[in-house]
Amino acid sequence: VPVVIRRINTGWLEASAGLSFFGEGRHPELPDGRLRGKPWRDDIQRADGSLGSGTMIPVPVWYVETPTARVLVDTGLPPVEELLAFQTRYGLVQAVEAAPEDDLTTQLAEAGIQAEDIDIVVHTHLHLDHVGGNRFFPNATFLVHEAELAWALCPPPYAAYYYRDFSHHTQDVLDRVTFVGNEHQVTPELRMVWTGGHSPGHCIVLVEAGFGTVALAGDAAYSYENLLYEWPQGPVIDFAAIRRGFQVLKSADLILVNHDDRVREFFPSGLISGQDLTEPVQEYMRRVRTTPSRSLEGWSDPWPPAAAEYGSA
Numbered sequence: 001v002p003v004v005i006r007r008i009n010t011g012w013l014e015a016s017a018g019l020s021f022f023g024e025g026r027h028p029e030l031p032d033g034r035l036r037g038k039p040w041r042d043d044i045q046r047a048d049g050s051l052g053s054g055t056m057i058p059v060p061v062w063y064v065e066t067p068t069a070r071v072l073v074d075t076g077l078p079p080v081e082e083l084l085a086f087q088t089r090y091g092l093v094q095a096v097e098a099a100p101e102d103d104l105t106t107q108l109a110e111a112g113i114q115a116e117d118i119d120i121v122v123h124t125h126l127h128l129d130h131v132g133g134n135r136f137f138p139n140a141t142f143l144v145h146e147a148e149l150a151w152a153l154c155p156p157p158y159a160a161y162y163y164r165d166f167s168h169h170t171q172d173v174l175d176r177v178t179f180v181g182n183e184h185q186v187t188p189e190l191r192m193v194w195t196g197g198h199s200p201g202h203c204i205v206l207v208e209a210g211f212g213t214v215a216l217a218g219d220a221a222y223s224y225e226n227l228l229y230e231w232p233q234g235p236v237i238d239f240a241a242i243r244r245g246f247q248v249l250k251s252a253d254l255i256l257v258n259h260d261d262r263v264r265e266f267f268p269s270g271l272i273s274g275q276d277l278t279e280p281v282q283e284y285m286r287r288v289r290t291t292p293s294r295s296l297e298g299w300s301d302p303w304p305p306a307a308a309e310y311g312s313a
């Protein structure tokens with residue numbers, strides 16, 4: 001029985017330059033002097049009528065079916081009304097979009113999967129855009145790295161993307177949370193690997209999919225540019241861990257990042273299978289995976305090392 005991997009998008013969030021790339025992706029030796037999220041827009045419509053500049057990034061979850069378990073990796077966006085009310089309280093403005101067809105349980109049902117049938121939810125981490133659908137899965141065990149839970153339940157005031165206002169999503173399922181350590185074999189085909197970096201207990205998920213090892217990146221890298229340039233996304237709590245996480249991702253045959261719409265272009269049906277892995281996608285993955293690793297000492301070398309060969313990546 002082959003492993004099934006399905007991408008399900010739960011909505012869209014505005015990502016500013018600084019959210020997509022640490023330091024807003026600026027460097028004079030880069031083409032155009034900066035990295036930008038793709039596709040870049042200056043006309044993002046926000047709820048308060050203002051226009052945002054940046055990228056509307058998808059917020060997907062992953063359904064993985066193995067011979068022994070139906071697994072969901074993260075649970076996506078909270079309800080839009082909850083996000084907008086939170087923004088008002090905190091004085092934030094960020095566009096949020098979720099159409100009725102982005103509803104998680106509806107999309108699962110369309111694929112023949114009932115929420116009650118989900119056995120395991122693997123949490124890459126507990127940021128607000130990864131826990132928003134926890135309440136839908138009454139029979140699931142929730143796997144969370146041991147360093148992550150306190151940040152979700154009782155975040156310090158400065159802990160961006162946790163916030164006490166969203167802790168109820170984790171509280172809702174607390175009696176079914178199981179802690180895991182740095183390496184956890186969920187099923188014979190599916191493994192959680194702690195990377196830290198983006199959050200204290202951040203894990204990626206490696207899936208043995210028959211056609212190769214697939215890395216579900218969580219937020220270890222937001223976009224393929226983060227990997228091509230070895231340039232961290234904005235939210236970082238540990239730079240060295242972020243860079244180690246990039247290398248773990250690059251060890252996989254196929255890297256599926258969350259917040260980059262090219263994954264939808266690569267796999268328009270949402271199903272990630274060997275047949276859908278076209279030659280251009282494989283070629284792109286080779287480029288992402290073979291970007292030279294740069295040790296921290298390497299930053300004194302002429303930089304960027306191979307910007308020309310990345311082209312307009």
Ligand SMILES: [Zn+2]
Nearest residue numbers: 127161198219
């Ligand atoms: Zn995150």
